[in-house]
Amino acid sequence: MSNTTVKRGEGILSRNRGVLVAFGIIGTWAISLIVLLLIDISQLAIGWRIAATIWQTFLYTGLFITAHDAMHGAIAPSNPKLNQRIGSFALLVYALFDYKKMMRTHWLHHQQPASEVDPDFHNGKFKNFFAWYGYFMFRYWSWVRLFGLMAIYNIISLVLKVPEVNLNWFWVAPAIASSLQLFFFGTYLPHREPEGGYVNENRAQSSNWSVFWSFVTCYHFGYHEEHHEQPNVPWWRLPELHQRKLNAD
Template identity: 55%
Template sequence: MIQLEQPPSHQTKLTTLGKNKFQFKALFIATIIVTTWVISLSLLLSLDISKLTFWMLLPSILWQTFLYTGLFITSHDAMHGVVFPQNTKINHFIGTLTLSLYGLLPYKKLLKKHWIHHHNPASQIDPDFHNGKHKNFFAWYFHFMKGYWSWGQIIALTILYHFNNHVLHIPTANLTSFWVIPSLLSSFQLFYFGTFLPHSEPIGGYIEPHHSQTINRPIWWSFITCYHFGYHEEHHEYPHVPWWQLPEIYKTK
């Protein structure tokens, strides 16, 4: 059975208020993200890609990348128990579903590692942190990904790709442009805004207790870049607050 972390005492009042005020809003937002991803991907996979100009293709890829990131952010909220706090089973089901759609990622494994990260941020036992050697972006990214990917997932995704291509007759160009590339770009986006920028050690060492820092940007830009994942110190301080409420905490600071 999957266990959820309980909010610390200083967060209880805020968390309870959020649950009462937005009882079904988080579930509604999660449903919108998943539904939009499914509809968008279905439409894009059915397009005649040869008729798209580069300036039509690029926004389509970026749009689908944004939706892929939304899937992961939804699963991340599920790990914190805030997608549907009224029912743990439904909450974890949504987390499992969105991670499966994102890239057949194992929810229980990520849930365990994510809470290790929260309890020990930017430390030797933090699964998201570099190993002391791979500190630049790409080295840290590949070190990070090694901890979450397995050959089983890669083989399963390869089989799924060829099934869609040869059995469902979805063109290779469409699968590559709207299924493969957006998921890869999304992984870079999530790593850059959710790990590399906020957890890179600043000159002079860490100041905040969570060894993280907020990326100061306007709320609209914060949403576009990574669903407010850049408000990272706020997230670590209030991990049981959903992504769409982080701007409220950011503004109070």
């Protein structure tokens, strides 16, 4: 194989890395969910049930992070239609969210972070984690989406004969837990006001965790100041920006 062929192949992979990463997350989530819904959960020890739920929660979080990157055009920068389709699908299977509506509110967050018009910020009165989370979820609440999810739940249970216990452990619980994970590591920690007040225009701060723990906790979303500075950079390149910032300081 010639060097030209190798370089051409590397160039194709580099250009399409965002798409490959997105498909990897979505595919892994789908395969994992199918397997977990079909297993005999009565044969699974409680420790393994918890481990599987944590694993599925991590993958659910990955779905939202994938959609989030799509909102910034980071999955397929040269193919906007493909970028939007991937983001729309990830949000749909995550919790029936409307991609265009979510993108509008997310860009409002970027334009006015940690302010009274920021849809992700607290109401100025209840700033602790639980009150802020409740207010956050209320602003994104939708009865239509809830009834849609309930309909899907019952179809899977009654028509496809999937046990409700499997659905509760591996579909319902991970979806709820991932919302807590995303809020805690992607909103609460980065945007809560420091004791000395905000120190940059993005009103965001980054964690100083290692690359491993940054990935495990929330797909490097803890490197949040870097994300606000360069929102078009995909999640898997945030550690590079974070390290560059540390070296500059």
